Structure formats: structure tokens, C-alpha cells
Amino acid sequence: MTDTRWLSEEEHVAWVRFTAVLELLPSALDLQLETDAGLSHFEYFTLAMLSEAPDHTLRTSALAARTNATLPRLSRVVSRLEAAGYAERSTCAEDRRATNVSLTEAGRQKLVRSAPGHVGAVRRFVVDQLTPEQIHELSAISAAMLRQLDPEGRMHATGNPPQDPSGSAPD
Template structure:
């Protein structure tokens, strides 16, 4: 049902902030992707999946949970895990508590590639963001991003926010 109300258009200042955000996030993702492709032979999303698994108990997560945590579809996750399996960085195993479910498990080789690529990735993140901001700006950026993420988080999944764990 369409609303008869006029949309709340962005003000000139809001439009400027929005465009700066879109440009910065696009450039940042491209920067991180290029760095990880060059240094580790993987896109940023694969690196993020390895990080999620490395932080998980026993370096394993249900595939459905990993998709939720990584904020990607199950089909995209399945494709990514297949590629990570080809490299020997991840393996799938049946979930012992649910025969229909599967776990993704970080292998020793996956842990090794993560350890090798982490210093370059951290340097790229630091150079792109933290070296450009004053300490109070870092605090403000964190507060702003938490508010935005909490507002977009699907209802009933607050526990999925990493800073709340």
C-alpha cells in the first residue's frame, strides 16, 4: 500500500554525508579486497569467514550460524565454503546434534593462511581508517556504527552482535 505522504527527503547535509559514506565504504571494501587478493589470494569475504571460524569454539560453526554472523545468504556461503574447501582451509562435517545440519570447520591450513594474512590485513585497515582519525573520532565512529548496526539487526538477534558477546 503506497503512502500519500511526501517522502522525508534528505537535507543537503544529510545527502552529503550519505554520499561520503557510500563512497568511503565502496572504496574501503575495494581496498581490503585488493590487499587480501594480493597477499593471501582470497577476497575479503573469505577472510571474514575464516576469522569467524577462528573465533568460534573448537574453530567450527553451524553453516546457518556462519551465514547469519557473516550477513550473507546461505547460497553465497555454500559457494564460499566450497572454494575454501578446495584450498584446504575449511572442511564441512555433519552436525552431531542435527543430522540435517552441517558445520564449517577451520583446518590447520586455514588457520595458517589466516595467521599469515592477518598482519597485512590489519595494516591495510589501520592505514585506511585508524591512522586517519583522531582518538575521539575513533570512539565516535564506533558509537555511530554500533547504533546503525543495532537498528538494522533483525529482531530477536541482538546476541549476534559481536560487541555484545
């Protein structure tokens, strides 16, 4: 039997605070996007991942990896985005067994219209609360945790900085 390495007081406080952020931030982002754009955060994130892909198209499995979604969850979200005219599915030309998901022009426009409010919320809840040094630390801390949580690097969280929906500046 192994000995449990209990958290120190400082580690415990940090963990409780981090857990509170994990609980509160998704709801706050969802509320802003639902109110301002009629999208959930996950729908927005799905559109954003498609906007960053070559030709604004990804195989369903690649989109699931980039959004950290199960295929059934992604399928439900893509169905909603299709019904709204923001995305479309097609058979993959390279592998007829696979399905591609593409961002439509209406989806790109929705993303462009939704981005300013979302970026404002990200600034309000996270970025503007931190110093430039803390932003750098947050990035390094997140990267360290992602190395453990996503050792295969499936998430799109590493690599090139994302662009805004118009394709010109980082988010």
C-alpha cells in the first residue's frame, strides 16, 4: 500500500480556487455566447476549430480530437450547426468511409459576429484579471497540465496561435 501525499495548505487553497474556476468559467462563457449569439461555448469552439482548419474542413474524428469531444456529442452539435446553416457534412474524398465537416459562409459570418463578444468575455473573466507575467505563467502551467492530460497532443491547444475569424489577428 502506498502512502498518500496529501496536499499542503498552499496546494489545497490553489486546488480549491482552480476547481472553482473550472466550475464557473464554462457557465460564464456559455451565458455570454447564448445571450449575445445564440450559441453554446462548445458550438462556438467547434466553429472556431473549423475556421482554423485548411479549407475550413476537418474529418469528424479530427474535429472531435480538436474539440475534445466524443463522436456522439460532436454529431449532435454538428447536427444543430447544420440545421442553422453554419456547417455541413460531406463524404471525405480521400476515404469514402469518413465524413468531413465544413464551415459554411453563414457559419464564418456567425463566428465573425460572435467573436467580439466572446473575446470581451475572455478578457473580462481571464485576461484582464492577470498581469502579462501571469498570462505567461498561465500558458506555461496549462501546457504542463496538457502534457499529462493529453500526452498524444490531440487537442489543438498547442501549436500556432489562433487567428480571429476574419483571419488577421490572434485571439
